[in-house]
Amino acid sequence: MYSGMNKRGFELGWIFLFTSILCIMIIVIMTLWIVSQGSGELMKKQILAKQICVMITEARPETTIMIEHDKKTSIERKDSGIVVKQGSFDIGYYYDCYIEDNVNFMQKDNVTIIEIK
């Protein structure tokens, strides 16, 4: 099929293409990651999880806490701790807290409602 082409030139072309794609992919992934880190996403998740933990611990029974956040953020309960996620692919930030069975978490659009019974 390639008998008419210069075989060496063809090989070099593929190598160049492969190298370019690899480098571009690495640069794009790295840039996106640095931008997300630089915007303080990880810090925001950490602060949110820890502050909610203190709020819940301090709250008296029959308290409802409503937290407004952006739509891709989710605040969930995991065992006795709190997980804050940014998007569905994020594993989230977990902070071990003192949450007991009397605490319920609900999410409606961009609002998380925490009920302490």
Added chain:
Amino acid sequence: MNKKAQLGHGITWLWKFMILVLVVGCVVAIVASHYSKPYDIRYSEAETLSKKLIECIAPNGILTQQVTSDMVKNCFLINDKEMFLNLTIDNKQAIDTIGLLSLSSLCEAKKQGTKMKYYPACLDSSYIVLKQSKMEFSTVKISIAINKVEKNI
């Protein structure tokens, strides 16, 4: 290509790839270390738990019954591996200590000025409550130490 040239070509590729991995690794390590500094919230946690405990054992500042370990354990969820709790009433041990005793020693060392890289958050708080049975004031001292170094230091 002859075999030597192929080998040389492979080594050059490997070298380029190693440099790329090194550069990316360094950038990732620097950015991660800069932006993932933990935020120490353990002192706020300890203060909150201390207030919660005094409210639990002496509602409205009135001590109605004798404090027991079970009573304290029912006040909030206690993680024995990350926490130490001690409670005295009028300088007398009210309950057996709860949690890791080693945290208490670390708190003592910290008070004496020992420098540590990973240290617990220690809080000693004192409250004056009314003992309903004798109608006299008592001093309740609560010592709380929280470890959780991985997420806070």
